[in-house]
Amino acid sequence: MKVSILKRVHAGGKIGLYLQFSKPVMMTDSRMARREPLGIFLYDPIQKKLTSEQKAHNRETEQIAETVRAKRQLEVQASTLGVSHESSPI
Numbered sequence: 001m002k003v004s005i006l007k008r009v010h011a012g013g014k015i016g017l018y019l020q021f022s023k024p025v026m027m028t029d030s031r032m033a034r035r036e037p038l039g040i041f042l043y044d045p046i047q048k049k050l051t052s053e054q055k056a057h058n059r060e061t062e063q064i065a066e067t068v069r070a071k072r073q074l075e076v077q078a079s080t081l082g083v084s085h086e087s088s089p090i
Contacts (some may be wrong), residue, residue, distance in 0.1 A: 003019055021034050
């Protein structure tokens, strides 16, 4: 199963980041979902020229989102294989 990062444009010149799953997965509140909001955002470079601080924020935020995506990918793969992800030595 694939986990990818979805970007959605919101009002105010911000882009919300979500995780999108290729198949529905069980969320922590016992419901099935294909998307999980990350609660982080990027500044939209299309709407206005970004300052150096906003560009740095976007770079750091994209790295965080990629780290969370990779972690969730491992969790999903471990659950489909029936392996406990927490017990691995990595």
